[in-house]
Amino acid sequence: MTTTKMKPVDAVVVGSGVVGSIMAMELASKGLKVLCLERGRMIDPQHDFVMPYVNDELKYDRHSDIFQNLSRETISFRNNASQTALPMRELGSFKPGEMVGGTGAHWGCNARRFLPHDFEFRSRITERYGSNFFPEGCTSQDWGVTFDDVEPYYDQFEHIYGVGGKAGNLNGEIQPGGNPHEGPRSREYPNPATRRTPQGELFAKAATELGYTPFQGPAAAMTQDYTNLYKLMLGECQRGGFCSSHVCSQGAKANPLTAVLPALYRKENFELRPLCNVIKVNTDSTGKKATGVTYIDARGREVEQPAEIVVLATYCFNNTRLLLLSGIGTPYDPQTGRGVVGRNYSYQTGGRVHVFFDDREFNPFIGGGMVNTSIDDLNGDVIDRSNLGFVGGAYVAVSSFGATPIKNKPVPAGTPRWGAEWKKAVAQYYRRSFAISIHGSCQSYRHNYLDLDPTYKDANGLPLLRMTFDWHENEKKMLAFMYERITEIAKAMKPSKYAAHHIYKKYTIVPYQSTHNMGGAVMGADPATSVVNKYLQSWDVPNLFVVGGSAFPHNAAQGPTETIGMLACWAADGIKENYLQRPGPLV
Ligand SMILES: Cc1cc2nc3c(=O)[nH]c(=O)nc-3n(C[C@H](O)[C@H](O)[C@H](O)COP(=O)(O)OP(=O)(O)OC[C@H]3O[C@@H](n4cnc5c(N)ncnc54)[C@H](O)[C@@H]3O)c2cc1C
Numbered sequence: 001m002t003t004t005k006m007k008p009v010d011a012v013v014v015g016s017g018v019v020g021s022i023m024a025m026e027l028a029s030k031g032l033k034v035l036c037l038e039r040g041r042m043i044d045p046q047h048d049f050v051m052p053y054v055n056d057e058l059k060y061d062r063h064s065d066i067f068q069n070l071s072r073e074t075i076s077f078r079n080n081a082s083q084t085a086l087p088m089r090e091l092g093s094f095k096p097g098e099m100v101g102g103t104g105a106h107w108g109c110n111a112r113r114f115l116p117h118d119f120e121f122r123s124r125i126t127e128r129y130g131s132n133f134f135p136e137g138c139t140s141q142d143w144g145v146t147f148d149d150v151e152p153y154y155d156q157f158e159h160i161y162g163v164g165g166k167a168g169n170l171n172g173e174i175q176p177g178g179n180p181h182e183g184p185r186s187r188e189y190p191n192p193a194t195r196r197t198p199q200g201e202l203f204a205k206a207a208t209e210l211g212y213t214p215f216q217g218p219a220a221a222m223t224q225d226y227t228n229l230y231k232l233m234l235g236e237c238q239r240g241g242f243c244s245s246h247v248c249s250q251g252a253k254a255n256p257l258t259a260v261l262p263a264l265y266r267k268e269n270f271e272l273r274p275l276c277n278v279i280k281v282n283t284d285s286t287g288k289k290a291t292g293v294t295y296i297d298a299r300g301r302e303v304e305q306p307a308e309i310v311v312l313a314t315y316c317f318n319n320t321r322l323l324l325l326s327g328i329g330t331p332y333d334p335q336t337g338r339g340v341v342g343r344n345y346s347y348q349t350g351g352r353v354h355v356f357f358d359d360r361e362f363n364p365f366i367g368g369g370m371v372n373t374s375i376d377d378l379n380g381d382v383i384d385r386s387n388l389g390f391v392g393g394a395y396v397a398v399s400s401f402g403a404t405p406i407k408n409k410p411v412p413a414g415t416p417r418w419g420a421e422w423k424k425a426v427a428q429y430y431r432r433s434f435a436i437s438i439h440g441s442c443q444s445y446r447h448n449y450l451d452l453d454p455t456y457k458d459a460n461g462l463p464l465l466r467m468t469f470d471w472h473e474n475e476k477k478m479l480a481f482m483y484e485r486i487t488e489i490a491k492a493m494k495p496s497k498y499a500a501h502h503i504y505k506k507y508t509i510v511p512y513q514s515t516h517n518m519g520g521a522v523m524g525a526d527p528a529t530s531v532v533n534k535y536l537q538s539w540d541v542p543n544l545f546v547v548g549g550s551a552f553p554h555n556a557a558q559g560p561t562e563t564i565g566m567l568a569c570w571a572a573d574g575i576k577e578n579y580l581q582r583p584g585p586l587v
């Protein structure tokens with residue numbers, strides 16, 4: 001195939017999601033000529049997502065209209081190395097997006113900071129319980145940055161995404177009404193917290209009686225009209241439901257399409273090229289300098305795009321896969337434990353107890369925008385794990401996601417799965433039930449990893465990314481402990497019935513769990529155990545920055561996107577303030 005060579009740019013950013021849009025905006029604002037390559041289609045939210053079609057649950061949620069096209073590229077999966085991995089042919093456990101705006105365009109707006117404990121996880125657990133306390137094979141490690149290092153960048157992200165919440169710790173002073181366990185924040189949230197729902201009131205009362213400290217969890221659906229850091233206006237959320245998996249028709253959900261890209265489109269030194277699937281980062285003959293990227297355009301032509309700086313912002317999976325396909329960094333070998341690319345893949349644990357009432361009604365149609373009442377007392381350094389035998393933790397929340405009637409029809413345990421009795425139970429409890437959910441951490445382990453599949457290939461003939469992953473005893477013990485605690489809260493609410501979901505014995509790729517896939521190109525202080533340094537800069541190729549959840553050495557409880565967005569702000573600042581002055585390794 002002949003390759004067309006394009007005119008060089010200062011920076012090429014691959015991916016236009018949460019990370020790519022912020023990286024492009026920050027670099028373009030510094031005056032760099034920035035090109036963003038996105039393999040998904042162009043989106044204009046004001047035309048593509050209008051009422052009432054935007055609330056089509058079948059199209060967007062069930063049939064995954066704006067998610068990755070698996071017929072062109074997917075991943076293969078197995079639980080352990082003794083199995084043969086098979087390609088994922090239907091979106092299940094997770095649903096990466098594929099369009100301008102990425103997965104970020106239809107996220108659920110749960111926008112929480114990680115705790116200081118999470119960034120120094122190995123040191124803090126070792127200090128408190130000793131190094132033998134870690135489960136066997138656990139490779140979770142410190143991030144190479146502390147919470148205090150990155151706090152200003154959390155603040156920056158929150159002012160781009162207009163996060164609404166109530167501070168629980170302002171400069172070290174605990175504040176009433178917020179999360180008392182959060183790390184010290186330098187100022188209040190840019191927007192007020194969400195209002196509490198009747199479900200939230202019930203949960204808060206029960207949790208308080210049991211000694212916990214409930215608060216309104218932060219959300220990036222606007223709690224009032226808001227003009228963000230990039231001078232873009234976001235309208236107040238109407239709490240109409242159909243939020244997660246859908247793109248907001250009101251312009252109230254902060255995401256790349258509303259909070260960043262419209263400001264970027266105004267810049268003459270910025271270009272967005274959709275339908276461009278990057279297949280490789282090119283390097284010079286030394287292999288130590290990126291010269292740009294190669295992509296396949298909408299007409300199937302191979303194109304070379306030269307650039308001085310390359311930023312990979314293609315979600316956990318493709319950040320790792322593009323490194324492997326480009327031969328950058330040493331691939332991880334689980335047998336020896338050596339190598340880094342593909343190491344420390346982790347996920348997110350979760351669970352829920354449904355409570356059913358016969359004498360109370362809740363309106364599930366009012367919701368969305370991640371209205372939630374939470375507790376964080378079972379997380380981070382807060383719990384004493386001496387006698388619990390696990391590391392990690394969870395936050396617990398009652399969220400009102402909206403009605404989503406196809407997906408969401410909880411019925412009490414013992415209800416038949418179809419027929420008249422099932423219909424009766426759905427009709428009875430559709431408006432009289434809700435879930436208390438566990439959102440938990442997940443450690444990294446030596447035998448959970450990503451590599452290239454030796455058999456299966458994508459539409460361009462390139463190897464698929466292979467995932468080898470299973471749950472470990474540590475996560476099951478942690479979830480069992482959390483289930484005991486939330487069952488106590490559920491009982492204190494005095495429901496007619498309650499039903500706990502089960503803990504999966506093995507990881508299965510079929511039911512949706514979360515699109516919170518982490519690791520594969522992790523950050524750290526040591527090139528022997530990380531792919532990128534603390535500035536998300538490749539140890540091997542200093543003009544390559546690999547940014548996103550791929551950098552998480554393990555996953556914390558809170559949901560990743562606020563930390564992913566923070567890392568984009570932090571990495572962009574590293575380029576602007578350090579790299580451009582002294583191109584070369586920043587560490
Ligand atoms: C339904 C749903 C709800 C969610 N809710 C929450 C939530 O409430 N809270 C939370 O913390 N997180 C949530 N998430 C997760 C959140 O969406 C992700 O953490 C976030 O989008 C990651 O940002 P990113 O920029 O790394 O990736 P993305 O936003 O996915 O952007 C990556 C972009 O790269 C493009 N790309 C990939 N490969 C290539 C290639 N080879 N060439 C060119 N382009 C490429 C993709 O098409 C995509 O546009 C949710 C996810 C889903 C699916």
Ligand code: SF4
Binds near residue numbers: 222238239250
């Ligand atoms: S609930 Fe709010 S943020 Fe979500 S889609 Fe509706 S208006 Fe938009």
